[in-house]
Amino acid sequence: MSHLPLYLLLPLAAAFIYAVASMLLKQALVEGAHPMACFHVNNWAGTLVFIPLGFLEKQTVPWSLWIAPVGVGIMFFVGSWFTFIAMQRGDVSLVTPVLGSKVVFVAAATSLLIAGGMSALMWIAAVLTTGGIFMMSATDFKTPRGARLAGPVSMALVSASFFALADVVMQKFAPQFGGRMFLAVMSGTNGLLSAAVMLLGFNRPPIPWSRATAWSVAGSVLVASQSFLMGLALAFHSDAIGVNVVYATRGLWSLMVVALLGPLIGNRERHDSGRAYGVRIAAALLLLGGVVVAVIGRSR
Numbered sequence: 688m689s690h691l692p693l694y695l696l697l698p699l700a701a702a703f704i705y706a707v708a709s710m711l712l713k714q715a716l717v718e719g720a721h722p723m724a725c726f727h728v729n730n731w732a733g734t735l736v737f738i739p740l741g742f743l744e745k746q747t748v749p750w751s752l753w754i755a756p757v758g759v760g761i762m763f764f765v766g767s768w769f770t771f772i773a774m775q776r777g778d779v780s781l782v783t784p785v786l787g788s789k790v791v792f793v794a795a796a797t798s799l800l801i802a803g804g805m806s807a808l809m810w811i812a813a814v815l816t817t818g819g820i821f822m823m824s825a826t827d828f829k830t831p832r833g834a835r836l837a838g839p840v841s842m843a844l845v846s847a848s849f850f851a852l853a854d855v856v857m858q859k860f861a862p863q864f865g866g867r868m869f870l871a872v873m874s875g876t877n878g879l880l881s882a883a884v885m886l887l888g889f890n891r892p893p894i895p896w897s898r899a900t901a902w903s904v905a906g907s908v909l910v911a912s913q914s915f916l917m918g919l920a921l922a923f924h925s926d927a928i929g930v931n932v933v934y935a936t937r938g939l940w941s942l943m944v945v946a947l948l949g950p951l952i953g954n955r956e957r958h959d960s961g962r963a964y965g966v967r968i969a970a971a972l973l974l975l976g977g978v979v980v981a982v983i984g985r986s987r
Contacts, residue, residue: 697920698934701913706940708913709783711906713774720899722775726768727881728903732911734878737918741871748865755860756869759853760876766849767877773842785843787935787974790816792851793927800855809928812980816935819974822966851931857918858927866922874914933978939971 715725773782794813861869920930 692924692926692929694920694924694926695929695933697916698930699936701916701920702934702937703940704909704913704916705934705937706783706944708906708909709774709937709941710944711902711909712771715899715902715906716775718899718902719897720903722771724900725903725907726771727885728900729771729907729910730764730767730877730881732904732907733914734874736911736915737870737874739871740867741875744865744868744871746865748868749863752860752864753872755856755864756872757876759856759869760873761880762849762853762856763873764877764880766846766853769842769846769849773839773846776839776842782839782843783938783941785821785840785938786847786850787819787938788817788821788844789847789851789854790928790931790935790977792848793854793931796852796855797858797928800859808980808983809932812932812977813928815977815980816932816974817977819938819970819972819977822970822973854921854927854931857921858925861922862925866919870918870922873918935974936978939974942968942971 712725712729716722770782770786773785790813794810857869857873864872917930917934921927924930
């Protein structure tokens, strides 16, 4: 008898939390926070959340495979950097949906690295999801803002590719390494890279305590929380594709969050986007169709 894979509730919850976090981080940038300051605070928040998992690992850790979690940590570091720059230069309701193209990158990486990792339904889900994602941003490129949006969209795509490869490598090696220790080492690597960049003075950003920094910390705590949920889903369930298709609903959630909660903190994207916002909503329904197909494919 088929059943709904309940672990998919983890990426669903993570998607909503990410949408709220993105709006808070965008507000931090609007109010003057340095993008690299937000980036480093975000990385350290994630490290604090994941490091304790290492002490809970029950299986023997094969440290000869250390390169896998360290490599994933480096991929997350680079992917996060591109995400923050894209968010600084583009709308949350545009950048977040484009980040959902990660689904297709995951599908491609799974086909290359994990034999038999794709089914016909999951390919259909990936195509529908990506179609919805790019439909969300299509109208923007027909406006005078189009040239300025090309950069953020390109950076979001690069970010998505790094995150996708990281997820597939995690699915492949976390069970062998020990899921809890894998997540701890991965996040520790990410945090140490941020600390090294700050200590060595490479484009060291100021982090004064201010209203902007408060938004940054709040957003980073939420990002760390959703990362924790995604980490559990990816490290303990061998389904990077299904998890990421459901996680792609963050584009849908971002539209709702910007419209309903945005005005409460001064976010004007809903007003400034005009008719493009309506197209993004229609595209979100296409994206939702992809998620439904993915869930059906994983419940058989």
